[in-house]
Amino acid sequence: MQLRYSFRLYPSAGQRMALARAFGCARVVYNDALRVRETARAEGLPFPKAGDLSKLLITEAKKTPERAWLGEVSAVVLQQSLRDLDSAYRNFFDGLKDKRPRMGAPRFKSRRGNRQAVRFTANARWKITTGGDLALPKIGDVRVKWSRNLPSTPSTVTVIKDAAGRYFCSFVVETEAGEVLPEVMPEVGIDLGLSHFAVLSDGTKIESPRFLRRAEKKLKRAQQALSRKAKGSNNRNKARLRVARAHARVADARREFHQLSMKLIRENQAVAVEDLAVKGLARTRLAKSVHDAGWSAFVGMLEYKAARHGRTFVKIGRFEPTSQVCSQCGVKDGPKPLHVRVWTCGACGAVLDRDINAAVNVAKAAGLAVSACGARVRPGLVPAPREETGTHPKASRASGSQAGISVL
Structure with a gap:
């Protein structure tokens, strides 16, 4: 059985900048690959393979002045971004064949997305230090708030920044059946x-907890304040964070x-x-x-x-x-x-x-x-x-x- 364990991360100011670079580079590679594939589809050309995209959009792109900054982040993060696009296409086509619930075609990722994530595999040589920090390549040792022990050693870790500006690390581990409770x-x-x-x-x-209904007044005031801010301004970004944090409190309560x-x-x-x-x-x-x-x-x-x-x-x-x-x-x-x-x-x-x-x-x-x-x-x-x-x-x-x- 596979279980997901998530823990809160507390990166420093420099680590937040490094993570922002990783999120941005992964997003650019994803969008470049999506653009190449959609262009090939529109022109009736064969669908580009993942290996060809990796060579074109990562290896060769790093040698150009326009994409030289891709070398500032771990290459594993960029490879995983291409794999995520492959999974998105696979899920889309399986939905058309009724092998799974239908979902939309892959879309371009926005710089101001509500959620950003990068994944590190064992090839990236990440580790959990003896002091309990999460050591990530080209980012550093990030402080983790451990709420419980992992049942086994994970092979991958996903670092997530949610819409409220909080950071999390997520591990998917293989576990055996848990404690079998006595029969009742x-x-x-x-x-x-x-x-x-x-x-x-x-x-x-x-009783129904009515999480959203109880938070409606605060949400209404926060959303009204957001609507009054000029688009693209720093004040609008701050107001957006307040709305996101209010929604995050509702989501946390549901847990x-x-x-x-x-x-x-x-x-x-x-x-x-x-x-x-x-x-x-x-x-x-x-x-x-x-x-x-x-x-x-x-x-x-x-x-x-x-x-x-x-x-x-x-x-x-x-x-x-x-x-x-x-x-x-x-x-x-x-x-x-x-x-x-x-x-x-x-x-x-x-x-x-x-x-x-x-x-x-x-x-x-x-x-x-x-x-x-x-x-x-x-x-x-x-x-x-x-x-x-x-x-x-x-x-x-x-x-x-x-x-x-x-x-x-």
Whole structure:
């Protein structure tokens, strides 16, 4: 299993200048290679190979006055930039062949991009010093804030500068299965929503944190200040950083899902969720709330933590009618408007909480042995069976729907 570990970097003023040169050189090589390939495509010429691009845009370019400054950074960074372009094209063509989700064609990188990154492989001879610094070629020993130990020796490191001006180093390491947690009895289904972030099949409701909504006032003021600044001015750049830092605080808050996801994995042997169509919901009037909820990040955390700790993770189809089926008797009662939070089953009379009922049905659809007792808000009256069994279709359907109902 591959895991990514990210740590905060604190480069000095000189190291920030060296990193800026590395980011700029990598961007120029990427854009030059993209320009050469797009020109060849427009003229109907063969697609240039990576080796030819490396010789033309790195080796030969360093000998020219216009690109002599490419020699000021590690050559590995420039080679990795070409590999990144190859990956972008490969992903684009695989999307056209339906081998992966579709994505746009590679685009030119901007000097004022929101995120900049360079990657150093083992060939660059980077290392972690005995003092805990990250030694990078032609940059120096950069101070790192280590929050945990790496499980194995990484072969590559990616240095990132985000939109808020913060620096990070990212390691991708191969790890074996993590600590297999002792087996426990509970199995849980999770219904994700907007009124509550998550509702569990045992009746537990987790409030929606509403990260973006809580920060909206500060973001609004920062964005208004940015819009008033003259384009290209230093004040506009400072205002842009303030907006980026406000967004970064929201993104950092969403990472608190790690605590909730780990708690669910520790306390349950199996976890089931619904495969939500986030892209479809993002085109509705609920788009802002959907993006603010961060469901995809949370589900991704559950999935990899379950695999790492020996738990079962199940994702059911998005077309399962979890909100329409009574978890007590299994009768489909039909769709309900969103404002209906509690409803009564027309077959067995159970009074059901919409979200808890859906969570129980998620667990049942995944084949988990959960108790449905949490779905009932209060006991409902079970309709008495009809005495007459006439031949009228409605009469026969009514009597048949009660045949398998047992009184709790």
